[in-house]
Amino acid sequence: MERTQTWRPAGRRLSRSGLTAVGLLALAATALTGCASGKATGDDTGQATASAGGSTSSTTTGGKVSIVVIGGKADDPFWSTIKRGGEDAAKLVKANGGTVTFLGPQNYDNLGPDAAKLTQTALSQNPSAIVVPDWVPDSQNAAIKQAVAKGVKVFIYNSGGVEQADRTGGIKYIGSDDYQAGKAGGVKFAESGAKNILCVNTVPGAANSEARCKGIADGAKSKGAKSKQLALPSSNFGNPSAVTQAIKGALLKDGSVDALVTIGVQDADSAASAIDQAKAAAKVKLGTFDLSQTQLERIKAGKQLFAIDQQPYLQGFYAVSIANQYLSYGVIPPQNPLLTGPLLVTEDNVGSAISGTKAGVR
Structure with a gap:
């Protein structure tokens, strides 16, 4: 293998x-x-x-x-x-x-x-x-x-x-520290007004992804919000269509979800598509772990709340x-x-992060 x-x-x-x-x-x-x-x-x-x-x-x-x-x-x-x-x-x-x-x-x-x-x-x-x-x-x-x-x-x-x-x-x-990273993301969501967060996990059972989602839930709870995990089959990882449809279905099924966080940047792109397809862009905030040029451009444009850089x-x-x-x-x-x-990347520090991704080191 x-x-x-x-x-x-x-x-x-x-x-x-x-x-x-x-x-x-x-x-x-x-x-x-x-x-x-x-x-x-x-x-x-x-x-x-x-x-x-x-x-x-x-x-x-x-x-x-x-x-x-x-x-x-x-x-x-x-x-x-x-x-x-x-x-x-x-x-x-x-x-x-x-x-x-x-x-x-x-x-x-x-x-x-x-x-x-x-x-x-x-x-x-x-x-x-x-x-x-x-x-x-x-x-x-x-x-x-x-x-x-x-x-x-x-x-x-x-x-x-x-x-x-x-x-x-x-x-x-x-x-x-994946747990503390998630916790900071959960706090950021809650402080930005989110009440019901969905943590999308395409590698369920992996220690780091589980710690991330647990951190999101605990961080949200500390500020009066809540979070649950959407665990998808690992075979969906790297399959944008499957992840998009799964997230879209979850949003349509539960209209109270007002924030999404994904365990990686590929899934964040799928989540952004799912939010658009579900016509939920006006109410659902997006965050992700890790960085990519696409995520940072969305943050810069005000279409994504944060990305968590390790x-x-x-x-x-x-x-x-x-x-x-x-x-x-x-x-x-x-x-x-x-x-x-x-390190939490938001609209306040996204400029320097964009420079780093263009250089291939972030």
Whole structure:
């Protein structure tokens, strides 16, 4: 099931100290990579590979760092941004003769078991480190623990949080806090007048999407509003027509729904279409997790309330950089989790976000 990713990409605002720590790490890591931006080389199997840095760690292969990064499916635009960050960090690994390999599933229909198999595939390559999202802990944790037991350094990123990193023996969690991201979105909806919010989940059962919808519900409740989840089959993910029709049907069935939030940008486009088709644009507010140019243009035009940015480029960049620096020199940032978000994008700050998406880093 594995194939190399063209990757795609959760909202408590970071504190001033948190932003400072993240900013300093970004500056340091950028200096190490010479601010380079490029792509890993491809091999015959569809796996993207970049060479990377020397290491004194006993877990390195032949004295060189070998990192396997597991991510989302090839046509998922969110993961393309994460992978770009990972590829940029991989340049330093390449300069020292090591490798960074990217793996991901062909679809999300069987996400947990497929991710566990990818971890097994990564382990079979005898890497120094595995960087992996813990999307479905019940399915993935045994494979992650097996990697740790064999002496492979594991870094959890994007999904799972510190809790799953601790449970599996992962060294650090790098990413956003999905629950707090959802909570901020729920508060924003309620403060903007929404009373009955629908959280559209096209990957039900995945830890991050469930945490997002729970956060939306708790944030809304704290301000006197309510939220429920519209769970759709995972096979609908990436199927705009199916998602649009499902959301449209939900809006027509329940006229009290006055806000919609989706777990990703592809679904947000479908939700916008569903709102228009249901002739509900005048009363239904729209929000989404993650960013795209389309979402930001809607926010700028006043047609969408917010998008919650988890800064996926930083997730890929930090995860690969930290793994490399830890393996090579034993250095690691003390913060755990190392948060890349969430950051709420609204009409007040949408301009800078648009610049970032045009550059391919947001």
